[in-house]
Amino acid sequence: MKKNNTIWQPDRSKYPEIDKNGKPIIDLKSHKYTKLWQGPNHPGVTGNMSLELTLSGDEIVDAKTHVGYLHRGFEKLMERRLYIQCFPTCIRMCVPEADSNEYVLAACIEDLTGIEVPEAASWIRTLILEMARLQVLLRTVPGQASTLSLGMGSQWGMYLRDLILDRFEELTGGRIYHMFIIPGGVRGLLPGGFKQRMEENLKKIEEFVDKIEDLIFTNAIFKKRTIGIGYIDPSLVDKYGIVGPNARAAGYNRDVRKDYPYLKYNELDFEPYVAHDSDIFTRSQVRKHDLIQTVDLIRQIMAKIPEKGEVRAKTPNVLHWKIPKGETYQRSESSRGEYGMYMVSDGSKYPRRINLRGPSYTHAVSLLEKLLINANIADVHSIMVSLQTCPPEIER
Amino acid sequence: MKNIIQDIQKRFNISDIIEQQEKLTFITVNKELAIALITHFRDIEGFSHFVLLSAVDWIESNQFQLTYILNSPTRKMDIGIRVFIDRETATMDSAHHLWEQVATYQRELKEMFGIDFPGSPRVDESFILEGWDNIPPMRRDFDTLKYSQETFFPREGRETNDPTEFMKKKLYPNEEK
Numbered sequence: 001m002k003k004n005n006t007i008w009q010p011d012r013s014k015y016p017e018i019d020k021n022g023k024p025i026i027d028l029k030s031h032k033y034t035k036l037w038q039g040p041n042h043p044g045v046t047g048n049m050s051l052e053l054t055l056s057g058d059e060i061v062d063a064k065t066h067v068g069y070l071h072r073g074f075e076k077l078m079e080r081r082l083y084i085q086c087f088p089t090c091i092r093m094c095v096p097e098a099d100s101n102e103y104v105l106a107a108c109i110e111d112l113t114g115i116e117v118p119e120a121a122s123w124i125r126t127l128i129l130e131m132a133r134l135q136v137l138l139r140t141v142p143g144q145a146s147t148l149s150l151g152m153g154s155q156w157g158m159y160l161r162d163l164i165l166d167r168f169e170e171l172t173g174g175r176i177y178h179m180f181i182i183p184g185g186v187r188g189l190l191p192g193g194f195k196q197r198m199e200e201n202l203k204k205i206e207e208f209v210d211k212i213e214d215l216i217f218t219n220a221i222f223k224k225r226t227i228g229i230g231y232i233d234p235s236l237v238d239k240y241g242i243v244g245p246n247a248r249a250a251g252y253n254r255d256v257r258k259d260y261p262y263l264k265y266n267e268l269d270f271e272p273y274v275a276h277d278s279d280i281f282t283r284s285q286v287r288k289h290d291l292i293q294t295v296d297l298i299r300q301i302m303a304k305i306p307e308k309g310e311v312r313a314k315t316p317n318v319l320h321w322k323i324p325k326g327e328t329y330q331r332s333e334s335s336r337g338e339y340g341m342y343m344v345s346d347g348s349k350y351p352r353r354i355n356l357r358g359p360s361y362t363h364a365v366s367l368l369e370k371l372l373i374n375a376n377i378a379d380v381h382s383i384m385v386s387l388q389t390c391p392p393e394i395e396r
Numbered sequence: 397m398k399n400i401i402q403d404i405q406k407r408f409n410i411s412d413i414i415e416q417q418e419k420l421t422f423i424t425v426n427k428e429l430a431i432a433l434i435t436h437f438r439d440i441e442g443f444s445h446f447v448l449l450s451a452v453d454w455i456e457s458n459q460f461q462l463t464y465i466l467n468s469p470t471r472k473m474d475i476g477i478r479v480f481i482d483r484e485t486a487t488m489d490s491a492h493h494l495w496e497q498v499a500t501y502q503r504e505l506k507e508m509f510g511i512d513f514p515g516s517p518r519v520d521e522s523f524i525l526e527g528w529d530n531i532p533p534m535r536r537d538f539d540t541l542k543y544s545q546e547t548f549f550p551r552e553g554r555e556t557n558d559p560t561e562f563m564k565k566k567l568y569p570n571e572e573k
Contacts, residue, residue, distance in 0.1 A: 068524040076534055111417065238444040238469075241497045252469075259472050260419065328416050329448070329465055329474060342465065344452050355450040362497040370496075395524050 016061050024061045026054055033061065038380055040069045047095075047391040049364065051384070055377060063372035065365045071395040078354050083109055083183070084318040086351065091177050093356050094393040096139070099132040100334040101356070102181040104341035107262070107330040108354075109183045112323050112345055113315075120309035121185030126263040127301045128171075128180060129332060130294050135164040136335040137291040138205070140388055144284045145216045147382040148225050153212045160208055163201045170194060185312035195302050202295050209292055217288070226280035230371055230383040234278060240370070241362040244337020245286045246387055250278040256333035268300050280386040287388075290335070322349050336360065336388045358393025365394065397421050397473055400441055408433045412478070422463075422476040430479045431489045434464055438494055443468045443475060446494070449501035451509045455536040458483045460511060464491070481511070490516040508534035 016024040016032075026033050039050035048069035054062035074093050078086045090105050091098035103125060110117060117125070138161040142153030165175040170191055172178035180187050216222055234250040236242065247254045255272040257265040273289035275282045315321065325347035331340035337359035344353040364387065371383055401413060401423065410433075412424040425433050437443040443466035452461040464477040481488055490513040492499040502513040503523045510532035513519050522528065531538050564571070 068522075068526060071524045073533065073540070076538075076540060079536075080540070239496055241446050241495060254469060259469070326414070326416065327422060327463070327476070329420060329476065338447075340447060342448055342450050342463065344461075353450065353452040355448065357448045361500065365500045366497045 016056060026062060032056060036377070040066070047389070049389065049391040049394075051368075051372070051380065053372070053377070053380065058377045060372050060375050060377065060380070063369050065369055067365075067391055067394045069395075070392045074396045075354055075356070078351055080350065082319065082349055083321060083323060083351060086354065087179050087182065088177070090354070090356075091179065092392070093396050094334075094339075094358060094390055095176065096390065097132050097136050097334050097336075097339075098177050099128050099181065100332050100339045101341075102179065103129060103332050104330045104339060104356075105343075105354075106181050106183050107332075108328050108341050108343035109323060111328045111330060112326050112343065113183075115184050115313050115315060117185050118310040118313055120189065120306045121311045121313075122263045123301060123305040124186045124190070124311065125181055126265065126268075127298065127305060128178070128186075129263070130297050130301060131164055131168065133333075133335045134205070134291065134294045134298065135161045135168075137287055137294060138164065138208075140335065140385075141284065141287050141291055142212055142216060144226075144280070144287075144382065144385055145219070145222055147385045148222060150216065150219065150222060153215050156208055156211065160201070160205055163204065167194070167198055167201065170197070182312070183318070184315045185310070187311070189308065189311055190305065198298065198302065202298060205291075205295055209288065212288070217285070223281060225379070225382065226284065226386075227277075228279050229379050230280040230283075230375070230386050232278045232367070232371065236367070236370075240367045242337075242367060243359050243362075244333070244335075244388075245283055245290060246337065246359075246363060248272060248274050249276075249283040249286045251276040254337075256331050256338050260331065262332060264301070264304075267304065268297055270297055270300075280382055283386045287335075320349065322347060323351070331357075334359070336363070336390060356393060356396050358390065360388075360390045360393050363387040364389035364391065397475070404433070404436065408436070416476075419472060420474045420476065422478060424478045424480070427479050427481055427488065430462075430464075430477065431491055431494075434466065434477060434491060435494060437466050437475060437477075441468065442470050443473075445469055446498060447474065449491075449498060449505070451505050451511060451534075453483070453509065453534065453536045454480075455483070460486060460509060462488060462505075462511070486511045488513055490514065490519075492516045508532055510535065
């Protein structure tokens with residue numbers, strides 16, 4: 001893709017004045033600057049978060065992220081709950097992709113207790129995690145165009161997402177929150193006819209990918225508004241802890257599924273898609289390829305998943321289960337990137353400390369604050385959505 | 397990982413080495429040498445990805461445990477560096493100069509645990525709890541139930557929670573017990 005070199009870059013060498021720490025000297029009483037708050041309204045695909053913007057004309061000279069609108073103190077609450085009671089709490093730490101929470105919590109408990117998950121349960125867990133990624137990507141890929149008022153793709157994506165939620169309902173009984181992954185395995189096997197219905201859905205999703213290629217990715221306005229905008233310098237990837245599609249769009253081949261294979265990912269054939277231009281358009285492209293890849297992975301899983309077998313290893317009575325003293329960190333690849341959990345046990349029935357590491361913690365705070373400097377006010381929303389921010393995982 | 401730790405064990409006075417998994421090791425280091433060790437892991441050993449900074453409140457021993465988890469994208473390994481600090485003074489050297497996002501973690505720890513990181517950018521600004529005037533809420537001695545009972549008005553419950561009694565009253569109001 002050829003870079004758009006026609007974007008006008010203002011000369012900011014003299015104005016605004018910069019202090020010795022590299023920060024702009026902003027005097028709101030001079031009437032040269034405007035303070036503008038974006039949010040905390042829920043803009044549709046991100047969640048409640050507020051950006052405190054300082055504008056010079058329509059250009060941003062300073063940005064601060066404010067979170068706290070979704071804080072419910074989950075990490076504190078879990079310190080007073082049995083391990084099994086943590087599941088309904090922890091899944092709410094990231095609403096759109098609840099299954100990653102379930103998996104990392106179960107994986108931490110299994111690592112500390114040394115429980116081996118049965119073969120069939122590992123396959124079903126892999127399927128659930130991929131289905132979760134798929135339903136988020138169906139919302140996020142066309143959602144990027146919605147930030148630029150091209151909302152039709154999002155409507156199509158929402159319908160297809162609902163089909164995947166139907167499959168979740170069929171498998172687990174729940175649409176958003178499933179609580180299907182439990183310590184030692186999962187709650188059950190695939191229902192009869194599941195594979196066939198899933199295949200029908202996947203075919204529709206493939207048609208949808210072709211359609212959004214025509215609707216969004218070849219659209220002149222979408223390209224003009226996204227190519228060269230929201231550029232992340234590849235040197236920032238390690239400096240700011242950038243992971244997932246945002247890192248892959250900057251040329252870093254980082255995918256937890258490939259680098260630290262968990263569950264059954266080492267038995268699946270896939271290669272992460274890596275691009276180099278690192279702007280909003282490229283990040284959207286990476287997510288579109290992730291979507292295609294996830295469809296392919298679900299097909300591979302369907303072909304290999306056992307029809308019967310043990311789905312849960314034997315565990316002690318969960319109401320009196322004391323987890324051995326120790327600490328661990330477990331990660332999985334969510335649609336946004338590395339999603340990890342740090343757990344400390346003091347040997348009692350209750351966790352001593354559970355700390356979630358969501359990708360948005362770095363993407364939406366330190367990175368977004370940097371990317372917004374010198375951006376145009378009209379691009380703020382699309383830059384934010386291109387990082388795929390999820391405020392609940394920042395606040396927990 | 398064993399080779400790396402053996403090389404630097406004496407220099408950085410490393411103790412409590414626990415190999416939790418093949419690719420995840422936890423070590424403990426003194427507060428004074430922690431930032432030097434983290435810098436060593438980042439610059440010399442290639443642990444360039446900062447994963448997490450977390451705190452654990454060990455109120456029984458009057459200590460806070462700080463855990464820095466670093467990841468090496470080339471070696472595909474993680475190291476968890478534990479530092480124990482005094483709970484009363486609760487001050488730690490800042491690591492914001494090594495990775496930009498560390499400042500956010502430190503700001504949150506200041507608010508939630510009351511651990512200070514002098515020199516860290518915006519460390520005194522509230523992160524999540526605007527206008528909080530109680531003890532830092534993630535400390536073990538903060539009682540969430542007591543706080544909510546004192547802060548929010550009590551909500552009256554239903555008259556009875558026993559469904560049998562409730563239905564009896566509704567269906568046969570004149571019948572004697």
